[in-house]
Amino acid sequence: MITELEFKSLANQGYNRIPLVAEAFADLETPLSLYLKLCHTHDDGKHSFLLESVVGGERFGRYSFIGLPARSLLRASGFGADARTEVVTDGQVVETHAGNPLDFIADYQKRFKVALSPGLPRFCGGLAGYFGYDAVRYIEKKLENSCPPDSLGTPDILLLQCEEVAVIDNLSGKLYLIVYANPGEAEAYSKAKKRVRQLKEQLRYSVSVPQIKAGESYPSERSFAKADYLQAVLEAKEMIAAGDFMQVQVGQRIQKRYTENPLSLYRALRSLNPSPYMYYYHFGDFQVVGASPEILVRQEKVEEGQKITIRPLAGTRPRAATPEKDKATELELINDPKERAEHVMLIDLARNDIGRIAKTGSVKVTEAFAVERYSHVMHIVSNVEGILQDGMTSMDVLKATFPAGTLSGAPKVHAMEVIDQLEPVKRGIYGGACGYLSFAGDMDLAIAIRTGVIKDGMLYVQAAAGVVADSVPELEWKETEHKARALLRAAELVEEGLE
Known part of the structure; x- marks a missing residue:
């Protein structure tokens, strides 16, 4: 983990997101058990995710990723003149933007100047979620007004802003806990360091596996x-x-x-x-x-x-x-x-x-x-x-x-x-x-x-x-x-x- 002096040096270089990274052994864990320990301690894991991979249908990919519950997210709905993108933080809409959501996302990404940690995989923070099929209507204007009826009501784009991430190296058995600090906030370094320690402590928790009993089968x-x-x-x-x-x-x-x-x-x-x-x-x-x-x-x-x-x-x-x-x-x-x-x-x-x-x-x-x-x-x-x-x-x-x-x-x-x-x-x-x-x-x-x-x-x-x-x-x-x-x-x- 970087020192506070190194943190201040990166802040002085203009970075507005700086990662604090801690390593731990996870060779006795699975990605699922770690997900439960890290994400299901509050609000049932709302706004979290787990990404895994099996290569060729036979062996696990090198890395698995856990996105801890996100404070902020982007969601977009509507087409043409009705297209809207919202930035939601702590459950409250803090920004609303008209226009093409894809253009807004490109601009939103530019807000973050992130110090990168060498040696970590491609993903250790950013935006994660989905682009629904109907997001094509933000690309092809002739499709804006031909959308069939919507019976589900999910956003057309939903992306979680991931600033607390756990990366599991399935080869070495190591776990990387990554917490991003914003140097523009008071006591950013000490708060992020405390959060990393808290996450390491959560690794000691016993796993609460969801109870699954035989129930009714529905057609x-x-x-x-x-x-x-x-x-x-x-x-x-x-x-x-x-x-x-x-x-x-x-x-x-x-x-x-x-x-x-x-x-x-x-x-x-x-x-x-x-x-x-x-x-x-x-x-x-x-x-x-x-x-x-x-x-x-x-x-x-x-x-x-x-x-x-x-x-x-x-x-x-x-x-x-x-x-x-x-x-x-x-x-x-x-x-x-x-x-x-x-x-x-x-x-x-x-x-x-x-x-x-x-x-x-x-x-x-x-x-x-x-x-x-x-x-x-x-x-x-x-x-x-x-x-x-x-x-x-x-x-x-x-x-x-x-x-x-x-x-x-x-x-x-x-x-x-x-x-x-x-x-x-x-x-x-x-x-x-x-x-x-x-x-x-x-x-x-x-x-x-x-x-x-x-x-x-x-x-x-x-x-x-x-x-x-x-x-x-x-x-x-x-x-x-x-x-x-x-x-x-x-x-x-x-x-x-x-x-």
Whole structure:
């Protein structure tokens, strides 16, 4: 931890957020136990989060991140002339801004001049939360007035301002406790140092695990009756045949009553469906639980500059019962003309998106047509990278790449117009992005798929399938059901009683 003299030196250099960092051993803990110890001591962990990762469906990522309850957050709702962004601190709205929320977020990030701690991972403080699918209406003006009815009522953007963070190094077993101090406040150093000591003391607490007893199981309902979904696919195919567009993602929402602890759903999901992006966000009046396999976009500093990565994931099959049948399924998937054609379109879309913001000649496909396996399904994946042009921000990157082509279609904007016509409800968080924008300037966003929203005693799960010229409506319906299955099964496990 830095000394008070070092703190004052950094303050004199103009930094208005300075981290105090303490290390501890956490080799006897799990990210979940640490989350409970650090976040659930007050107000049930409101405005906190847990981010974990499993690489390739088989091994944990190097780092897990815990965002302790945040004092401040940004939330945005409304479109066009009604667009508003609010800054909320300690439960009170302290600022309200009209205009484009993405532009406000870019300006808001500039308020913070943060001293960075060498040796720590990309994220150790910043903004974390989600950009809902409908945030695209802040990017594409022609979509401002075509939004379907909103039955959920969640903000279109919600970002927690993370100034107290715990980073778990799953390789070394170390835990980093990070508290940011604002030197403009009285006794900033001593207060932050005291807070770090308090957090270290909380590590000694025993874990209070939410009790999960077998309860009532509730049926699920769908926003689309099956017949209506099949008809929507047929309508999309007719438009494709007429030359309107090449591909569109048509989705459905599944909802069911859920009255158990939201964190228990995350526990069940991370066991059933370990994924590269696993997240639990407690936003107060609702929670977001996800296990996404897919990057929306990643921005990270490398020697050449800021590297931008998109990893298209499309082409899906359910897992088979035996290794031999699973391999046969993989070969059938990778050689399916419809799946290959759809995936090629998405690689091209990723190249085009990155090409809008990348330095000339830097866009490359670094991996193509690999197959990744998850608990219930397997997917075709590819990797597209480029180096960001000088002078561009994370919000420029988001505007160029949002939403994912794998959740919209091609050409992207017209496909989204068709989605507004065909889907009966506003998508909300689904199809948007969950992740973080770090104080260091990095950004890592997962596509909000395999993601559930718990609000007012209900669980909402959504999934979509890519419709192309030769799509079979029944198979597209089944694909949405397969994609939603992991979350619904996780809810069933909780209702049955986790042991």
